[in-house]
Amino acid sequence: MRRLAGAQEAGLVLVIVLIGVILAIRGGTKQKQFRIEVAQSATVVEYYADGTEGEPGARPLPQVAGWNVTTDSGTETYAKNNGYSYNAGQNAVFGRKTVNKFLDQENLVLVAKDASFIAIMAVGMTAVIILAGIDLSVGAIYGLAALIGAFALKNVVGDDAGLLVSVPVGIGVCCLVGAACGAANGAMIVGLRVHPFVITLGTMAAYRGIIFVLSKGQSVGQFPESFTSGFFKAEIAGVYPVPVIVMLLVGAVGVFLLSKTVVGRQVYAVGGNETAAKYAGIPVGRVKIIVYTLLGLLAGLSAAVYLGYLGAAEPNAGMAYELKVIAATVIGGASLMGGRGSAMGAVLGAIVIQLIDNGMIILGVDQAYNQIVMGVAIIIAVVIDQAKTRLAPKG
Amino acid sequence: MSVTLADSNNNEFLRVEGVSKRFGITQALSDVSVSFRSGEVHALMGENGAGKSTLGKAIAGLHKPDTGTIALDGKQLRLGSIDDAFAAGVRIVHQELAQCPNLSVAENLCLHDLPCSKLGTVDFDEMIKRAQDLVHRLDPAIDVRKPLGELSPGKRQICQIAASLEDGARRGGSSPRVIVFDEPTSSLSIAEADRLGEIVRELAEQGLTVIYVSHRMGEIFSCCDRVTVLRDGRFVATNNVSEIDEATLVEQMIGKRIVTPTGKIESETSEAEALQELSGIDSAHAPPGSVVLKAESISSPGTLHKISLEVRAGEVLGVGGLVGAGRSELLAAIFGLDSKATGTVTVGQRSLPMRDVRAAIKAGIGLVPEDRRHEGLFFQLGVDENIVAPRMPALANRKFPFGLRRRQAEMGVVNQRVEKFHVKTASTSSKPGELSGGNQQKLLIARWMGKETKVLLLDEPTRGIDVGTKAEVYKLIRKAVDGGLAVVLVSSEMPELLALSDRIMVLADGVCTGTLEGDEMTQTGVLTLATQESAAAL
Structure with missing residues (x-):
């Protein structure tokens, strides 16, 4: 089975590469404009092919290899091929270049960021689905955690707080709110013996309602910079890698918890055969509550990343995320019948979902079709999964 | 086909000839021939698995026999066709109350053929009239407008009989001529069962053939005319109830008998002895040690009534009884699975909280459930985790959040148990689905084969496995018992119960x-106690 699971994940990687290649080839290119602000005192220096400096401000010659912009903060060299053009007349340098729509650095960062938000929650959702449960309220938990986290950051922490205050408080509040919501779901599912679908359908509406009551429909922003550009949107080597790092960490912890801990294995046991689990002395109720709480906690963590990245909590943040999160876990190989699924699959599933989303934009498909394609993708994933189960040899 | 009349006073109406039926490896019926008369109540009796229910269902067209013929009034029925049987006037009243409790009695009765008005809507007046016509013949007190679920089990049973009395003319069939009752009293109170008996007699007096499948002695003698006994799927005898006594009937159900000089019927235990020999069990083994498990006045509403038992180390206590007597329920209650159970359970000196499975496991009780597919195994997990599931928390590093597994310790336990209980598997990570049925069962028992288990509760430990594996399982269980394990064994297979047990406790209707x-x-002793009607009404 472990080999089979490996095959499942290898298959997903293949799908991801395939979609990437298709998008890179079929997506075409676009003209990308850029503009470099130049300080009043800036000088633009051209270089000739032999490396010697030309006259500042002079018209470049065809064989010119590059130009330098000297601003207050230093000198940067820009290549002059690929259709670059510039106009150094108005305190700014304008450039234009042709880039691949998909492989463009900005696009890839966008996909990675969006995938991270989904993947962090999908790892928790996988555990819930292995348990043969479901949680429709993740999107609402995400939104509520973000909102309360935003309140805390804005009103309690203060604008000029340092990294060591804002980050722990922001993450802590978001995770705490998320975990509390998740624990409430779990406790009601176990205590009231109601199907999780019904309980979380109810809490989805209730949590979303709380968001609107608390926010009065307004978005909450203005956080300490140490939380946003200082941490979650920190620029390293020209990209914003923190959301992806968080996603990878969560994925790794998820893989570890599900395979190496007692509770992790009990999750598989309960999901595979709840009666047998009871007969084997597994505390079924406790396992369920733990799993729903963890999913809530991860929704809170995802909300913290979102807050830090975007710098504000919107009242409709996380709307319809349950669809994407559940789709990611199902595409990642979790069985809605319970007993099967993996954290790594969930992360890969989230990337697939986000690539599909991104691909629609790149291929110029109307955004309105987005939901249709997402729905079809879920159904295809489930059908493939079932066909595989049927074809698998049985003893 | 030619119907041969066996004797002159035989107004034979329904004839079953040479019927055989096989389910997988079980031969449920082999070459059974029985003749039924009109206007009689004819009982089918036998032990669990004797084939009496299968025969009843074959007559009603629910099972298709592999060979043989069934003829009604000289006309042969198409085998395995419910429609054909219905058209000919054969009806069946099921053992289970398979109805829709949320719908009214009238709707339940007319569900297959709801009367419609001209507009295509349901004609409720017509429906209620039809339902009343049927039900009030049997019990005028039943309000057919009420939801079925609000009726007592007895009244529900009456509704089901009423449904079977429906004239088939509307569906192009005959009026009812043969009615099969399949264990009709299994969920009824004594008063309700008495009323049912009266109804059965009335139906027979109206000229119907009533086929009454039951294992309750009392009912046979109070309302049946003749009784046919089946054993291991074979026909044994058809007797007039007026000419037979209980002991003879029990004897027919069990098999070959020898009568001792004292007149006491002694079962021939050769089969049990053969089993013992095959599995190398020495019936004169070491005397049992001190009391390990003590359960006192275990009760559960509707299933168990004040049952007490004691098991010593190195002893097997067998629990006998018929299906529905409460044997599995007793094990579940001791193990803490029954959320309504009361009483006390003590392991060694320690008294256990009731209704707490984990406390039971911690104290050293293990349970091998009856249904390994649904209650026992995790088919998505490997052999290793299936074995170690109850032990995993104890083996783990619990200082770590969620308990860090200790794979080496786990694998030690797994390997020891796979070896000790001879589980044949390609690897310890194979899925249970890749194992044979016998090995799945061994896997399930192996789960508890460690020093931490002091008492093992076995519920039908050899169900559906072949003879060779059975013998091996017996040998391994006995070996564990000789090593000091205490076992409570529930089995419907008489030779198994007799061969393995040191003592046998018999239950009937939830009472010891x-x-x-x-x-x-x-066998006689067990069956006599098992068919006794309990005085204590639950």
Whole structure:
């Protein structure tokens, strides 16, 4: 089975590469404009092919290899091929270049960021689905955690707080709110013996309602910079890698918890055969509550990343995320019948979902079709999964 | 086909000839021939698995026999066709109350053919009239407008009989001529069962053939005319009830008998002895040690009534009884699975909280459930985790959040148990689905084969496995018992129960009707106690 699971994940990687290649080839290119602000005192220096400096401000010659912009903060060299053009007349340098729509650095960062938000929650959702449960309220938990986290950051922490205050408080509040919501779901599912679908359908509406009551429909922003550009949107080597790092960490912890801990294995046991689990002395109720709480906690963590990245909590943040999160876990190989699924699959599933989303934009498909394609993708994933189960040899 | 009349006073109406039926490896019926008359109540009797229910269902067209013929009034029925049987006037009243409790009695009765008005809507007046016509013949007190679920089990049973009395003319069939009752009283109170008996007699007096499948002695003698006994899927005899006594009937159900000089019927235990020999069990093994498990006045509403038992180390206590007597329920209650159970359970000196499975496991009780597919195994997990599931928390590093597994310790346990209980598997990570049925069962028992288990509760430990594996399982269980394990064994297979048990406690209708020891442990003894009607109404 472990080999089979490996095959499942290898298959997903293949799908991801395939979609990437298709998008890179079929997506075409676009003209990308850029503009470099130049300080009043800036000088633009051209270089000739032999490396010697030309006259500042002079018209470049065809064989010119590059130009330098000297601003207050230093000198940067820009290549002059690929259709670059510039106009150094108005305190700014304008450039234009042709880039691949998909492989463009900005696009890839966008996909990675969006995938991270989904993947962090999908790892928790996988555990819930292995348990043969479901949680429709993740999107609402995400939104509520973000909102309360935003309140805390804005009103309690203060604008000029340092990294060591804002980050722990922001993450802590978001995770705490998320975990509390998740624990409430779990406790009601176990205590009231109601199907999780019904309980979380109810809490989805209730949590979303709380968001609107608390926010009065307004978005909450203005956080300490140490939380946003200082941490979650920190620029390293020209990209914003923190959301992806968080996603990878969560994925790794998820893989570890599900395979190496007692509770992790009990999750598989309960999901595979709840009666047998009871007969084997597994505390079924406790396992369920733990799993729903963890999913809530991860929704809170995802909300913290979102807050830090975007710098504000919107009242409709996380709307319809349950669809994407559940789709990611199902595409990642979790069985809605319970007993099967993996954290790594969930992360890969989230990337697939986000690539599909991104691909629609790149291929110029109307955004309105987005939901249709997402729905079809879920159904295809489930059908493939079932066909595989049927074809698998049985003893 | 030619119907041969067996004797002159035989107004034979329904004839079953040479019927055989096989389910997988079980031969449920082999070459059974029975003749039924019109206007009689004809009982089908036998032990669990004797084939009496299968025969009843074959007559009603629910099962298709592999060979043989069934003829009604000289006309042959198409085998395995419910429609054909219905058209000919054969009806069946099921053992289970398979109805829709949320719908009204009238709707349940007319569900297959709801009367419609001209507009295509349901004609409720017509429906209620039809339902009343049927039900009030049997019990005028039943309000057919009420939801079925609000009726007592007895009244529901009456509604089901009423449904079977429906004239088939509307569906192009005959009026009812043969009615099969499949264990009709299994969920009824004594008063309700009495009323049912009256109804059955009335139906027979109206000229119907009533086929009455039951294992309750009392009912046979109070309302049946003739009784046919089946054993292991074979026909044994058809008797006039007026000419037979209980002991003879029991004897027919069990098999070959020898009568001792004292006149006491002694079962021939050769089969049990053969089993013992095959599995190398020495019936004269070491005397049992101190009491390990003590359960006192275990009760559960509707299933168990004040049952007490004691098991010693190195002893097997058998629990006998018929299906529905409460044997599995007793094990579940001791193990803490029954959320309504009361009483006390003590392991060694320690008294256990009731209704707490984990406390039971911690104290050293293990349970091998009856249904390994649904209650026992995790088919998505490997052999290793299936074995180690109850032990995993104890083996783990619990300082770590969620308990860090200790794979090496786990694998040690797994390997030891796979070896000790001879589980044949390609690897310890194979899925249970890749194992044979016998090995799945061994896997399930192996789960508890460690020093931490002091008492093992076995519920039908060899169901559906082949003879060779059975013998191996017996040998391994006995070996564990000789090593000091205490076992409570529930089995419907008489030879198994007799071969493995040191003592046998018999249940009937949730009450302990007696405990047999030494020479008293015979099939006759067990069956006599098992068919006793309990005085204590639940």
